[in-house]
Amino acid sequence: MTNQKHAMFIYDESETGYHFNDEHPFNQKRLQLTVDLLRKLDALPADCIVPPGPAAMEQLLAVHSGEYIEAVMALSESSPDPSWVSRAGRYGLDTEDTPYFYRMHDITSMVVGGSVRAIDAVMNGEAEHALHLGGGLHHALQSKGSGFSVYNDVSAAIQHAKSRYGLRVLYIDTDVHHGDGVQWSFYSDPDVCTVSIHETGKYLFPGTGAVNERGEGTAFGTSINIPIEPYTEDASWLECLEAVLPRVAAHFKPDLIVSQHGCDAHAFDPLAHVHCSMGIYRAMPQLIHRLAHQYCGGRWVALGGGGYDIWRVVPRAWSLLWLEMSGHPLAASMDEPQQAPGLPPAWLAQWQPLSPFELPSAWLDGPDALEPIPRRDEITLKNRQTKELALLYVP
Incomplete structure (x- = not known):
């Protein structure tokens, strides 16, 4: 049984109200799918779940301009004033990616509040680790919505950790898209180190995250990017992350780890070109967990993020994250996949009729689940060169 002291799960079904429109790829039904999967595993006791509350205005103002927040609030009305509608483009809220929607401010403020709550839970001793899957909106900028993100809950949570607790x-x-909004929030702040492993911006939104984006002023060297090649597979993805993260952690010596867990680097994801399997979503939380205990006394806050195959990928990937964070015995069984139990038959029976795909019955993808990539050696070599450039200023 999971111990509340060990891990907290921040969630309320109202977070699924973060909904642009019915055709939009950002679909928070994935939260319901994940929570139901964990419940059917008996891996999510009710006393682990804490609902988010709205962020305080000062927490929003710490990372967004007052003018932008005013625009978000005005465009959240059921019938926004035409003068605000005409100016929505100025704030990035009239695009196909990030269109304004009813109650946008209230719902996104709760997302921010959930991520801030996760920081408080870990810092005030309620839990060693905290997970807020509704968070991870890492693209929003100071005065502009972007990339499905209205408010940047990640930046707000990190700023709260700094201002309230004085943390490094x-x-x-690990989202397939570069964590640009968070990087720019702290680009000149030497007390925040950002590490992003993502598909190269040469081919993918947001077009940033090159290795030469390293921070500025006294923060030079605290922005670390690993832009990997399209069609990168597990071995190369993990080789890069496992080479970079421990060295960065040893050099930076953080007080707290905050991680964003977009799971769109999977081969099934429709919005990117990286070709990883579920294997990275087992191995990567293990690595972060180990570093949290090695350098931060276990203090670890994890957030959601992208992930657009909501049926076959997101529920498994996010469940694996929680199983690792909460120390559930099923996590250890994944090291012997042939011994690991499959997904709960009750979960498969409930959701298969609604899924456009055949749902996988195993936690990890089998050897024949993904098409082999013929350019593997070339891609691996290029990623190794990128990894070395990323580490250039890390002792």
Whole structure:
């Protein structure tokens, strides 16, 4: 049974109200799918779950301009004033990616509040680790919505950790898209180190995250990017992360790790080109967990993020994250996949009729689940060169 002192799960079904429109790829039904999977495993006791509350205005103002927040609030009305609608483009809220929607401010403020709550839980001793899957909106900028992100809950949570607790924060972003909004929030702050492993921006939104984006002023060297090649597979992805993260943590010596867990680097994801399997979503939380205990006294806050195959990928990946964070015995069984139990038949029976795909019955992808990539050696070599450049200023 999971111990509340060990891990907290921040969630309320109202977070699924973060919903742009029915055609939009950002679909928070994935939260319900994940929570139901964990419940059917008996891996999510009710006393682990804490609902988020709205962020305080000063927490939003710490990372966003007052003018932008005013625009978000105005565009959240059921019938926004035409003068605000005409100016929505100025704030990035009229795009196909990030269109304004009813109650946008209230719902996104709760997302921010959930991520801030996770920081408080870990710092005030309620839990060693805290997970807020509704968070991870890492693209929003100071005065502009971007990349499905209205408010940047990640930046707000990190800023809260700094201002309330005086922490040095290591931020780890494993979303397939570069964590640009968080990077720019702390680009000149030597007390926040951002590490992002993502598909190269040559081919993918947001087009940033090159290795030469390293921070500025006294923060030079605290922005570390690993832009990997399209069609990168597990071995190369993990080789890069496992080479970079321990060295960064040893050098930076963080007080807290905040990690963002977009699971769109999987081969099934429709919005990117990286070709990883579920294997990285087992191995990567293990690595972060170990570093949290090695350098931060266990203090670890994890957030959600991207992930657009909501049926076959996100529930498994996010469940694996929680199983690792909460020390559930099923996590250890994954090291022997042939011995590990499959997904609960009751979960498969409930959701298969709604899924457009055949749901996988195993936690990890089998050897024949993904198409082999013919350019593997070339891609691996290029990623190794990128990894060495990323580490250039890390002792």
